[in-house]
Amino acid sequence: MTSTTNATVTTSGDRDCHVERTFAAPRDRVWAAYTEPDLIAQWWGRGNPVDVEQWELEVGGHWRFVEHHEGGSDGFEGRFREVVPQERLVYSFEWDGMPTHASIDSVDFVDLGDGRTKIVVESLFLTTEDRDGMLGSGMEEGMNASYAALDALLTRTA
Numbered sequence: 001m002t003s004t005t006n007a008t009v010t011t012s013g014d015r016d017c018h019v020e021r022t023f024a025a026p027r028d029r030v031w032a033a034y035t036e037p038d039l040i041a042q043w044w045g046r047g048n049p050v051d052v053e054q055w056e057l058e059v060g061g062h063w064r065f066v067e068h069h070e071g072g073s074d075g076f077e078g079r080f081r082e083v084v085p086q087e088r089l090v091y092s093f094e095w096d097g098m099p100t101h102a103s104i105d106s107v108d109f110v111d112l113g114d115g116r117t118k119i120v121v122e123s124l125f126l127t128t129e130d131r132d133g134m135l136g137s138g139m140e141e142g143m144n145a146s147y148a149a150l151d152a153l154l155t156r157t158a
Contacts, residue, residue, distance in 0.1 A: 009135075014128045017103075017135065019121040020122045021147055025154040030119065031086050033150055034107065040065070043153045046145035057083055064089065078102065092125070097137065101130045117143040 007021035023030050030080035033039045037052040044070050045067030054064040057080065064077035080088035087109055103123045110118040126130035155157040 006071055007140075007147055009140050009143075011131070011135075015131050017121075017123040017125070017127045017131060019123075019143065020118060022112070022116055022118045023147075023151065023154060024116055025158070027086055027109050027117045029154060030158070031061065031109055031118040032149075033153060034089065034109075039153065039157075043149035045069070045149075046142055046147055047149035048153075056080070059083060078105075082106075095134070095137070098130070098133055101126065103130070103134065 005022070007019050010018045012018065020147045028048045031041060037055045040055075041050045041052050044065060044107055046069070049062060049068045051066045051068070052064075053066060054062050054077070056062050059080055059082065060078045061083075062077065063080065064075065066073050066075045077094055077096075078092035080089070081104070082088060088106065090104065090106040092102045093105045094100075103125045106122045107126075112118055123131075123134075125134065
């Protein structure tokens with residue numbers, strides 16, 4: 001069984017973005033895919049090659065990924081604010097394409113009790129313009145391509 005739906009992306013305020021997506025895998029496997037560098041590299045960059053240059057999964061720890069694609073490469077990085085194994089990650093997120101326009105992202109891993117896991121992502125941006133710039137950058141399309149690659153990874157590793 002695989003997930004085939006795109007993530008739902010909504011906004012309720014002037015600086016936020018809310019994302020929900022369900023995966024056909026138990027929470028421990030989805031958590032592992034989000035937190036183990038060798039697995040992250042297989043899905044995070046829309047299925048493109050990704051270098052996990054830095055990965056310190058602890059409060060205050062730094063993370064940095066570089067995605068390589070047909071048009072070149074893009075870097076993403078941040079620092080962890082909260083790490084609750086199997087349940088929650090909170091980190092800053094900055095794309096090299098919009099330097100100094102970081103968001104704070106929280107990801108909750110919800111065990112649906114039937115072998116599926118829902119992730120709920122809340123992103124808070126410094127300004128409305130930052131949020132709108134990220135949404136206008138192709139974020140939703142890229143995120144859904146990455147989630148499709150995550151579905152494929154979860155299926156391969158079942």
